[in-house]
Amino acid sequence: MADVSPDQPTSPPICSARGCRASGVWALRWNNPRLHTPERRKTWLACAEHRSTLGDFLDARGFLREVAPVRPSPTLDGVDERDEVTG
Template identity: 50%
Template sequence: MIGLGAPQATQCSRAGCSADASWRVEWRNPRIHTEDRRKVWLACDEHVEYLRGFLSSRSFPVEVLALEAPASTAPIGAAARGTT
């Protein structure tokens, strides 16, 4: 059950954005996450590049997948896919 004020399951993860997400931005912080651990942010078309850039600038492995795509099981970066 989603509590009051909680974001919708497919809402963009960008702060202040309430648009529907179209993309999954999968990432990990190699200093604290093992290769099989992934964090997932959801992104709308407007913010997918912003979120990817935010994570990439910190040297985090990032993979962007269509929201409908099955979750990847390979280590991030093994078969990275772009949005353009």
């Protein structure tokens, strides 16, 4: 889980695709129903280029729950505090 303190500077969100260092502008919220309760959401961040490939990967497994834009901010404001950012 991302450990972000209000007193610590944060880096801009980065795409979760392997090797990509672009800004994450989409939040792909998902859960694995065999491991997580229905209300729990994990989040992968995606740049515009990787939004569909990351989304297709999650959707093919039945994990993708929603895709939402990340609010423009140097913090993870676009990610719900209940979300676990992975990547």
